[in-house]
Amino acid sequence: MKDFFNGVRRHIGKLDAKLLREQYERLSDELVALDTLFETISIGIIFLNEQGGIVKSNPAARELLGIDIKDAMESLAIPLGKSTKRDIDISYPIERTLEIKSVPVDSGTIVYIDDVTAERARTEEELRVGATRAVRDLAAGVAHEIGNPLNALSLNLQLLKRSTKDSSEIDECLNQVERLSGIIQGFLQALRPSKPNLSRGTIADPIKSCLATMKNLFEERGILVSLDLVGAIPSVALDKSQMEQVFFNLLKNALEAVKDGGSIDIDISSDDNDVITTIRDNGLGMNAEQVTHLFEPYKTSKEHGTGLGLMITARIIRDHGGSIAVESQLGEGTTFTVRLPRIERRIRALKG
Ligand code: ADP
Ligand code: MG
Numbered sequence: 001m002k003d004f005f006n007g008v009r010r011h012i013g014k015l016d017a018k019l020l021r022e023q024y025e026r027l028s029d030e031l032v033a034l035d036t037l038f039e040t041i042s043i044g045i046i047f048l049n050e051q052g053g054i055v056k057s058n059p060a061a062r063e064l065l066g067i068d069i070k071d072a073m074e075s076l077a078i079p080l081g082k083s084t085k086r087d088i089d090i091s092y093p094i095e096r097t098l099e100i101k102s103v104p105v106d107s108g109t110i111v112y113i114d115d116v117t118a119e120r121a122r123t124e125e126e127l128r129v130g131a132t133r134a135v136r137d138l139a140a141g142v143a144h145e146i147g148n149p150l151n152a153l154s155l156n157l158q159l160l161k162r163s164t165k166d167s168s169e170i171d172e173c174l175n176q177v178e179r180l181s182g183i184i185q186g187f188l189q190a191l192r193p194s195k196p197n198l199s200r201g202t203i204a205d206p207i208k209s210c211l212a213t214m215k216n217l218f219e220e221r222g223i224l225v226s227l228d229l230v231g232a233i234p235s236v237a238l239d240k241s242q243m244e245q246v247f248f249n250l251l252k253n254a255l256e257a258v259k260d261g262g263s264i265d266i267d268i269s270s271d272d273n274d275v276i277t278t279i280r281d282n283g284l285g286m287n288a289e290q291v292t293h294l295f296e297p298y299k300t301s302k303e304h305g306t307g308l309g310l311m312i313t314a315r316i317i318r319d320h321g322g323s324i325a326v327e328s329q330l331g332e333g334t335t336f337t338v339r340l341p342r343i344e345r346r347i348r349a350l351k352g
Contacts, residue, residue, distance in 0.1 A: 004030075044113030046073070052080050055108065064113045066093040073111075078102050079327055080109050083288035086325030086337075087116065103288050120318075143184045150184075153177050187308070196239035196319050203236055203275050203340060204229060204268060206243035210251055222261045225251075230269040236340040242316045249309040250279050250336050256302065257283025257334060274322070274339040282333040291328055 008015075008023055015023065038045060044061030046069060048054060057069050065072040078084065084102045089095070096117040103110050154177045161167045161174070204227075211225060218225050254264045258281050265280045286294070293299045295314045300307035317324045322340040 046111040047108060048080065048111065049108040050080065061113055064098055064115060066090065076100060078109065078111055082327055082329050083291040084327045085291045085294060087323055089323065101292060143188050146184055150177055150181055196242050196316065198237040198239055200235050200343060201238050201240060202233050203238065203243065203277055204233055206240050207247050207266060209244055210247040214251055217255060223255065223258055224263040226265045228265065228267045230267060233268055234270050234275055234342045234344065236275050237343060238320060238340065246313045246316050246338070249313045253309060254279060254281035254283060257281050270342065273345045274341055277338045278335055280333065280335040285330040285332050285334055286328040287330050291326060294326055
């Protein structure tokens, strides 16, 4: 379309009436086709202007959101000029999971809304069977093969540690062994998910444990990490070790995205329904295409990445009845927002 317009623009002085009419007809056919597409496509589309005002929305957007578009946009609070993606669960008009994506364009922002209820339910099934079966069997085999010698190594190192005065080098070895077991466990977790063992607690606990474990990693690279607790933090139902995995994955990605001396800010707050944790880094950021495919398995931009971290993370959060959203800008940084339902809360109509 762009090329077509530019072509017509360049030659418009030279076009005679007949050619102009032809081009006009072609254009109006295309516009009618596009308009029909816009009106009938099952994906909801909303155009926002630079100030965030609604310019245009299609019937699918209205049908999927189930409430007034303006109210929905207000409660979704889509940031302008950034690529974002997140899932929300709604209960009206029917219970379903919507994927909300936003893409910045010259004249504003386009918001896409897709019903992904069936797809999300299917993902796990597909992971269990289908194409990943071979990977799973291989991983399980490898994990088993590596697990035993790792255990032996760890035991022997601990024995050695008892008989040594200066154990700093042995500690380092133990750390590395633990890291390796961690990787293997992560892999197995990805392929054989276990349901969370929920108990009442505060989200600050797993975050603090993670920060303690990762302290050296941050210090080595001069990365400033802040943890800000806004007000009293309400209780949530959580599986502490799974949540540690969530924050480990998110913090590790942030660590890998920032330059030496960069910063990572963690905020915990709450609203009527949820406890909200945001992890903001001032690292590499991502483009719209990366954001769109985030949370999908095996999508990695790293030489030694697995592309499994965020998939596991998203699944654990969903198993906790929560949601995860991302907001990113290339070269500026990335913010992940994790919402977990408060134990005592009001009924939610729309949660982001
Ligand atoms: P991995 O870290 O093994 O690549 P993940 O699932 O953890 O797998 O992340 C997938 C991809 O998402 C990463 O390769 C990276 O491109 C992108 N990503 C995740 N978190 C961030 C972040 N904080 N900043 C920039 N890019 C990120
Ligand atoms: Mg990762």
